Amino acid sequence: MLLIKELPDKKQIRKGFKNDDVDASSIITILTMLKTSSDVMIAIEKFFTSKGLSHSRFTAMSVLMKTDGGLFPNELADEMGISRATVSTIVKGMETGKLVATSKSDSDGRMKKIVITEKGSALYEELLPEYFAILSSVANGLNKKDMKSATETMQFMLNNLAKMKE
Numbered sequence: 337m338l339l340i341k342e343l344p345d346k347k348q349i350r351k352g353f354k355n356d357d358v359d360a361s362s363i364i365t366i367l368t369m370l371k372t373s374s375d376v377m378i379a380i381e382k383f384f385t386s387k388g389l390s391h392s393r394f395t396a397m398s399v400l401m402k403t404d405g406g407l408f409p410n411e412l413a414d415e416m417g418i419s420r421a422t423v424s425t426i427v428k429g430m431e432t433g434k435l436v437a438t439s440k441s442d443s444d445g446r447m448k449k450i451v452i453t454e455k456g457s458a459l460y461e462e463l464l465p466e467y468f469a470i471l472s473s474v475a476n477g478l479n480k481k482d483m484k485s486a487t488e489t490m491q492f493m494l495n496n497l498a499k500m501k502e
Contacts (some may be wrong), residue, residue: 346360397430397436434456
């Protein structure tokens, strides 16, 4: 997360570089994106905390809502992009709150599948409109053309990031 109040300007960015190796405008764009993302995540976490939940638990519920027979812990971890140990911690808390349940696998009795409960499903459905309203409010006032441009820009950056990982 980027938790600074003021972003550096072009002069501050160029200060450490002897020539024009760095495109200060690109850096400002990325820093602005990071700051915006961090601030949105903070708002989302505050929302979920006020509801006695966390964004991680809500994400797990979202993934589980899309499955019929539940998921194994490693599958849930893969879907959420987190470690199995972290999923284990999330699931334990959700089991305590009766938001999910575990059941033995039909194919391997040692393995447990995680399924969302009726209580978890109802809570997810209840929170979804307010969650989407928070996300929508961030872009409130942008016209469709600007939103499309912003989406294309973010996708372009995601593609560049993927290339860097290769």
